[in-house]
Amino acid sequence: MIDMKGFVEYEDKRYPFSFSNSRLDLYPDKFDSKSIEEWFAPFERGKVIENIHLHGVTANRKNVIFEVSEQHSDQEGFLSFDVYSIFEYDSVRYQYYNEDGKHKYNKKETKIRGIKFSGMDVDVFYPPEKAYLIETFHKEEIVTKVGVKRIVETSLGSIEWNGVKIEFTAQYTVNQSFSPEPLRSASEIIASFSEAVSLDFVKEIYLGVYQTFRYIMRRNNIVFNNIDIFDISEKNLRDMFGKFYDLRMNDEKENNSKVKRRVLSYDCIGEKFAELLRTFLEGIIYIDHLPDSIDKTNKFGPDRMIFDFVAFEREYANLYPEEEVRSEKYLEAKNDALVAMDELINKKSGKVKRYLTTFRKRIAADENSLADRILLVIKDCSSIMDPFLIYELGKEYNTEVDEITPLENIASKMNTLRNDMAHGNLDIQLDKEHIFGFAIMETLLYAMRLKALGIKDRKIQEGIIASVYKGIHIKTTKNGLPTY
Template sequence: MITGLLKYEDKNCVFKLKSFTLEIEEIENRDKIFIDDIDYLFNPDNSKNSNVPNLLIGNDFDNGKEIHFNVTDIIKTGAKTHSASLYSYIIFEQEETSYDGIQIHADELNWFHNIKQSYSFMHSPDTGQSELKMESFENTEKQFEFNIEGQTIQGSLNISRTYSHVSTMPIKLQTELNLYFKPTNEFELVERLANVTYSFLKFITYRKNINFKHLILKKKNEEGKYRKVGRLYIKDLQSHHTEEKKVLQERLIDFPLLEEHLGQLFEKLAENDIYITHIPETSLDQNIITPSRVIMITAGFEWQFRFTYKELSRVSEDKYKDQRQEILAFLEEKIEENTGKKKKYFKSYRNLLLRSNMTLSDKINWALNEFSNELNLFIRQLYNLNGVTEVKYSDISARIQTQRNNIAHGNIDEEFDSYVIMDLIVLEWLYYAMVLSDVGISRANVRSAINKLFNRRFAL
């Protein structure tokens, strides 16, 4: 708990900060009762403040540190007491309250940009003599950029080293994600960047239980170096569900697979161009199929399919009939001009355009054929291990559509087809194939990403 002083409605108050609840007590004229106080005593139901300030500023008792509170609502809890709900708050280190960078620490980042690349060592079991070599920061730093709200964000990943003479771990390694932007003293941008990073980590791990250790605000000084000016705390960016170390370290899409397109992935997440609502809470939840999960997974696929392939509805088909014919003519020319993979590429898009009123089954079947080279290895192994020797994409697609429709029509008592659980696993892989391909990831890396994220254990 943190206590201190702040001003609220031009009155001096003491505050108590507990988690993301701010208890406020007026300390002026404590022994006097005013009209507002009488109104509360006789009308306690009118306790909610309709004029909620976006920002309250206080100073803590212990160190006099300035704290900025981002308020969502305030209610009056007594004649001179109030309770504020917070979305976030910042505790500043010094007098500086503007910043142009945020540094993010999370366990998942340590294995996304793997800390192991920062060192090498030699060890002699006979003598006990060991030699550790640390790489330079220059050799481990990776940079990228993306746009958000019309501003270019400069990103960097590096591995910090913390040395200690009083610990059994004399060297602590940690991956840091730094995001730099134009100087500001407002919450909005840093909250957005933290949330985009949270979405990114959920996407690359296919689970929601991400734990941010620290959100550190930084400011560039006159020498061009960044120094810490405060810490940001955001509600709901912590999970109470932990993961095993093996899951943390191995079950994720890591940096080498995304390196050339990391900025594009961040940008699409920032613009909500990637559907992530269906991602399960934990790695164990990935194995639990419920009616709601079926709806969420199929909705995620359909949303992403529509966005990735710009599916035409019948209305848009009529509205843009002339343009559609021009596109079809262009595709026909390309089909005639090309051979091999390029010919197949143009034919697939022509077929998609011709079948604009596709059912869920049509979409799944089309996408499975589109990514057959990347997914077929995993698909056949999955069904073969469960005694199915003949696998047809059309059957997978039809079963998923039937199951989704049963649930959507309220027939939740209908038993799942025994194959549907496998079908939905395939649909999850297909979703990732579409998203990663749309970002620009090579088909080879798409296959490697799915192999790693879903623990398929193929030596690719």
């Protein structure tokens, strides 16, 4: 992020400013002493601190909008703000033409008609190396020709949001130069709007794209090198006129060599990208359980465990809201317990009777357990989950031993662990089956959502299982079904 200087408007005053290291400093034209009480008066207890926009012009004649916290530091009129985002842009664009042998131009106000993303994570999702056509002489393994395929945009689907139709596409870019690396390629994700939109709308779509990339990359450290804002010219071409910077997001790129293996790439998601993004705009998917980086993928602390439970419960409520999954044995045991409680209540009186009545209500109100929900989703996604479960638990994972299968045993342990953590039991003993349980839940989160989006089972397997678990080899039978 570059440093900036210029002038900005704040509370109907024009201040010189300096921006550096996420701090915006405003300089008054005279000293303005205030008492301690005056400094803190706007932020007394009970007042919500909002984010505000400060509009200005930079020293290189660009327009700029800083999103800052209204709570600032103030020393003799020198103001300092924390900056959360920046939109730097040209407010007008020029259309040049010739008339009577003279060069003339028209000015047109720029409007936001789309946003474009690029960076390493975009390249991982939509690999730019596919832009090349390479021919080799196999006997001597010599490359005989390197070419660039015709560059066309690939659809990632479309949605309508707040009355605006948004089309998502991906494309390659290839640059040629006379250097040791003559061809350089990169990928871009483009969101095109059916009409001009506000900056707030752009921020909403940006955040949706950011959250979607966290989901498909299966980690939090997402970095976009460039976020460009464009208008549409009279020739129906994209006219890049602004840049958006989000200073709240991670700026440390993923450097693990497994970065391409853990991604749900375009080959898996395809045109369902837009529908997946819609779920984040609607705020229905919970992803705070994701690790910060690939290196932390196999580290399970109490916070991640709790977030895993929350994420699974929310997705279950989203996708299986009406499912009743209690087994016949459970219903039989519950009925026997209620009958026994009724008999005991009839024999008691006073406070003991009231306590027993309360206990009976709790038993009667008991709903589906976490274990039952896990088993139901596994059954619904069995064609996706089978290779993963075989890899982790063996081929006998669903075979009963003493009336319980290895899978049911893990589901039961996860149910007990969730209840212990929810009730503050700190004396928790974890074993390898608990780790298998979290791995199963995190895989189920993807299996049930991607299935709900209409992605084929084989694509889901390749995306969330075969790409991570090297020991799984998925083959296809004559009738097209997967086998292992």
